[in-house]
Amino acid sequence: MKKVIIKKLSLLNFKGIRELEINFNESVTSISGRNGSGKTTVFDAFTWLMFGKDSEDRKAFNIKTLDASGKAIDKIPHEVTAIIEVNGEAVTLCRRFKEKWVRKRGSVKDEFTGHEEERLYNDVPMSVKDWTEKINAICTEETFKFITNPNYFPMQKADVQRAMLMRMAGNVSDEEIAFGNDDFQRLLGQLSGKTMEEYKREIAAKKRTIKAEIETIPARIEECKRMMPESENWSELEAELEGRQILLAKVEGQISDKATAFNEANNERMKKSKRVGELKSERMDLEFKIKERVQADYNEQRNKQLDLQRQVANDERELADTKKALAGYESDLERMKTKKEALIKEWREINARVLRFDENAFVCPTCGRQLEIDDIERKQGEMTAKFNTRKAADLDENNRKGKEMKERMTAIEALIGGAKKLIGDLDEKIAKEKANELYAATLTAPDATPAIEADAEYQRLTSEIAALEKELAEPIQSPETAELSERKRQYTADIDEMKAKLAKRDTINRTNQRISELETQLRNQSDELSGLEGIEFTMAAFSKARIEAVESRINHLFSIVRFKMFETQINGGEVETCEATVDGVPYSDLNNAMKINAGLDIINAICKSEGVTAPIFIDNAESINELMPTESQMIRLVVTEDDTLIVQ
Numbered sequence: 001m002k003k004v005i006i007k008k009l010s011l012l013n014f015k016g017i018r019e020l021e022i023n024f025n026e027s028v029t030s031i032s033g034r035n036g037s038g039k040t041t042v043f044d045a046f047t048w049l050m051f052g053k054d055s056e057d058r059k060a061f062n063i064k065t066l067d068a069s070g071k072a073i074d075k076i077p078h079e080v081t082a083i084i085e086v087n088g089e090a091v092t093l094c095r096r097f098k099e100k101w102v103r104k105r106g107s108v109k110d111e112f113t114g115h116e117e118e119r120l121y122n123d124v125p126m127s128v129k130d131w132t133e134k135i136n137a138i139c140t141e142e143t144f145k146f147i148t149n150p151n152y153f154p155m156q157k158a159d160v161q162r163a164m165l166m167r168m169a170g171n172v173s174d175e176e177i178a179f180g181n182d183d184f185q186r187l188l189g190q191l192s193g194k195t196m197e198e199y200k201r202e203i204a205a206k207k208r209t210i211k212a213e214i215e216t217i218p219a220r221i222e223e224c225k226r227m228m229p230e231s232e233n234w235s236e237l238e239a240e241l242e243g244r245q246i247l248l249a250k251v252e253g254q255i256s257d258k259a260t261a262f263n264e265a266n267n268e269r270m271k272k273s274k275r276v277g278e279l280k281s282e283r284m285d286l287e288f289k290i291k292e293r294v295q296a297d298y299n300e301q302r303n304k305q306l307d308l309q310r311q312v313a314n315d316e317r318e319l320a321d322t323k324k325a326l327a328g329y330e331s332d333l334e335r336m337k338t339k340k341e342a343l344i345k346e347w348r349e350i351n352a353r354v355l356r357f358d359e360n361a362f363v364c365p366t367c368g369r370q371l372e373i374d375d376i377e378r379k380q381g382e383m384t385a386k387f388n389t390r391k392a393a394d395l396d397e398n399n400r401k402g403k404e405m406k407e408r409m410t411a412i413e414a415l416i417g418g419a420k421k422l423i424g425d426l427d428e429k430i431a432k433e434k435a436n437e438l439y440a441a442t443l444t445a446p447d448a449t450p451a452i453e454a455d456a457e458y459q460r461l462t463s464e465i466a467a468l469e470k471e472l473a474e475p476i477q478s479p480e481t482a483e484l485s486e487r488k489r490q491y492t493a494d495i496d497e498m499k500a501k502l503a504k505r506d507t508i509n510r511t512n513q514r515i516s517e518l519e520t521q522l523r524n525q526s527d528e529l530s531g532l533e534g535i536e537f538t539m540a541a542f543s544k545a546r547i548e549a550v551e552s553r554i555n556h557l558f559s560i561v562r563f564k565m566f567e568t569q570i571n572g573g574e575v576e577t578c579e580a581t582v583d584g585v586p587y588s589d590l591n592n593a594m595k596i597n598a599g600l601d602i603i604n605a606i607c608k609s610e611g612v613t614a615p616i617f618i619d620n621a622e623s624i625n626e627l628m629p630t631e632s633q634m635i636r637l638v639v640t641e642d643d644t645l646i647v648q
Contacts, residue, residue, distance in 0.1 A: 002612040004139060005085050005633040006046065012079040013065045014048075015041045022647050024635065030621070032638040033645045039637040042645075043617040047148075049080040049095045051141050052117075055149065055617070063097060074112070075099060086138055094120040139612050146606050147614050147632065150599025153606070154587045158578040165563060165578065168609040169553045177545050183538045184545070190535070200539055203532050210529045217522045221515055228511045229504040241498040248491040255484050269472065276468045283461040290455060291448040298445045305438050312433045319426040326419040329412050336409050343405065347398045355387040557605045559628070561598050593624035600628040607632060 011020040017038050022031070031039050044054040044061075054061045064072040078097040083090055096118040101110040119131040126134065135141075146153050146164065153161065174196070178184035191199050292299075357380060362371045371379070433439065452458055547566045555562045564579045564586075580587040582598050590598060596618060607613045613632040621627075621636035640646070 001607070001631070002087055002139075003085075003631070004612065004614040006615050006635075007083040007085055007090065009042065009046060010079075010081040011041075011045050012081075013073075013076050014045050014078055014080055015063055016065055017041055017045075018065065020645070024615075024633070026633060028634045028636065030636040030638055030648045031645055032622075032640040032648070033642045035639060037643065037645055039639075039645065040619065042635075043149075043619075043637070045080045046082065046615070046617075049082055049093055050135055050144065052095070057145065075101060084138075091138070092120070092122050094118075094123075096120075139614055143606070143610050143612065144614055147603045147610070147612070148616055150596050150603060150616065150618060152599075153602050154580050154595070154599060158576070161563075161578040161580075162565070162576065164606070165554050165557075165565075166550075168557055168605065169550065172546060172549045172553060177542060177549060181545075184542050187535065187538050187542060196539065196542070200536075203535055203539070207529060207532050207536075210525050210532070214522065214525050214529065217518050217525075221518050224511050224515050224518070228508055231508060232501055232504070234502065234505055237498055237502055241495060241502070244491050244494045244498065248488065248495065251484055251488045251491065255488065258484075272468050272472055276465055276472070279461055279465045279468070283458060283465070286455065286458055286461070287452055290452045290458075294448040294451050295445050298443060301438070302443050302445075305441065305443065308433060308436060308439050312430060312439070315426055315430050315433065319423060319430065322419050322422050322426065326416060326423065329416045329419060333409060333412050333416065336405055336412070340402070340405050340409070343398060343402050347395065347402070350391060350394045350398060353387075353391055355384055357383070557609070559601050559604070561601045592620060596621070596624050597628045600630055603632065604628070604630050 005026055006024045008024065009022045011017045013019075015038075020038070020042075022029075022042065031042055033039055040055065047053055047055050048063065053059050062072075063078050065076065065078070067073055079094065081092070081094040083092050085091070098116060098118075100113045100116055102113050103110045119126045119128070121131065121134050139147075153164070174188055178188050194202065361383075362376045362379060363369070364371060551563065551565045554565065560582055562581050562584075564577060564581055567575050567577045569575060580598060580602065582590060582594055585594075587595065587598060600616070600618075603616060607630075613630075615633040615635055616630065617635045617637060618627070619637045620639065622638045622640070627634065627636075
């Protein structure tokens with residue numbers, strides 16, 4: 001078993017202790033003093049050194065030393081150093097925490113910029129990762145917390161305690177519990193890769209579903225019976241239906257014969273109406289041809305006039321567009337002239353630039369001393385060359401912009417000249433076009449009506465159209481089918497009513513079949529529910545057997561402590577818990593002395609399971625007369641009337 005003991009612990013400016021050095025005995029060391037004298041601080045110092053936390057597992061706690069007003073004292077180091085022995089080998093551990101203060105250039109005061117922490121393992125600086133690996137090699141943080149504080153383990157949540165106890169006791173397999181019990185072995189065979197808890201949830205879910213369905217089936221059967229129609233004489237209905245269908249077919253034949261005659265007369269009427277339309281179309285074409293012949297000269301003059309007016313409109317639009325473009329060119333030219341003046345002014349300013357040296361440019365930035373003459377001349381030469389290069393580049397750029405501006409102005413002046421010439425040409429062209437007599441002349445089309453009415457073909461078409469329209473004006477007598485239609489309507493209504501009654505027979509058959517299906521489903525689901533309840537009973541018995549096996553194995557690990565791993569509820573069910581007891585008394589009800597010894601008993605078992613011992617810090621040790629024996633080093637924190645800490 002790995003044995004870890006503290007040989008010496010040194011504190012510097014840690015939680016109010018300015019300086020303290022403690023040498024520990026290998027078995028038992030007592031640290032006594034009044035409340036607030038720093039006993040718990042010793043434990044905090046050791047846990048902070050190892051894991052960066054206090055004894056209550058808090059990272060965020062104040063380790064700085066405070067002045068009389070409660071303010072942290074600046075610029076002092078905070079440090080804890082320990083010499084520990086691991087299986088007889090001495091190891092020196094040190095953790096330092098200090099403030100970072102920086103004086104910025106030009107400032108007379110130091111400024112606080114944060115904190116930094118340093119970790120030394122046998123005087124070798126360590127990163128956080130390397131330090132953690134080194135400490136875990138001695139003892140992991142989780143195990144250390146369990147085996148250094150008697151109060152720590154019993155105060156953890158039940159699931160944390162259970163996890164540790166299960167790890168210590170080892171797993172009790174399902175096969176061990178099921179050995180010799182046929183029901184248990186059959187249960188394990190049903191798991192099919194699931195855990196017992198998963199299978200339990202599966203069975204419970206299936207039961208809920210089946211129960212919900214079983215509860216609805218009787219109401220569904222009753223609903224089917226209530227909605228089922230009354231039975232009738234189906235043979236008599238079928239014979240009556242066949243008779244009505246024969247009568248309906250006969251009436252429909254009579255209506256069809258009368259409708260055929262009416263349709264033939266109507267088709268002849270439609271042919272005459274179509275012929276009238278064709279004749280009117282021919283007459284309209286003829287009217288158009290005669291009118292076009294009579295008005296041929298007028299149409300020619302009108303087309304020439306329209307072409308001339310369209311040309312004038314196009315030329316006037318082009319003239320307006322050209323004037324608008326000219327205004328834009330002239331505006332652009334004025335803007336470029338302004339920019340040209342600005343470039344000339346800029347050229348003069350660049351050309352007038354003169355380099356002047358700043359005396360501060362030749363002072364050393366570190367020591368503030370004037371540079372040597374050679375250095376000054378060299379630096380001035382560099383600055384002059386850089387200045388001249390920059391000035392020449394700016395002048396070249398100004399010249400380039402000037403040339404570009406000049407080219408653009410020349411191009412725009414050419415555009416202005418072209419626009420003015422086009423405006424003159426268009427004004428002259430428009431005046432010439434408007435001077436044409438045809439432009440504003442009033443033209444009158446000759447009347448073609450006398451020529452149309454005198455045409456022989458036009459007269460023939462008009463006469464034929466009039467004769468056909470007279471024939472179409474005579475109405476066609478519709479067939480008398482009212483009485484037949486009424487009989488058809490009555491027969492159809494009778495047939496529909498009989499079919500609706502016969503349809504009830506199918507509804508009754510389907511309903512009876514559905515009731516039979518529901519009754520079968522009710523029987524099957526009741527049987528399935530009974531089987532699931534049997535599986536639940538077996539699982540409950542299996543769980544109880546596991547409870548007894550786990551509790552027995554765990555409790556054999558301890559001398560005086562017994563753990564209650566499960567609690568029986570009022571309904572007989574078992575729920576998981578984890579509570580330490582001594583002689584049947586829960587840990588929370590024990591007196592302080594018994595709580596400490598119960599904690600030591602738990603630590604002894606964990607140390608044996610994990611194969612390591614570490615110093616045990618026992619707070620309020622004055623409350624117990626006799627401590628349970630342990631292989632671990634014990635550090636008793638005892639409350640006395642002494643103002644300063646006494647180490648024995």
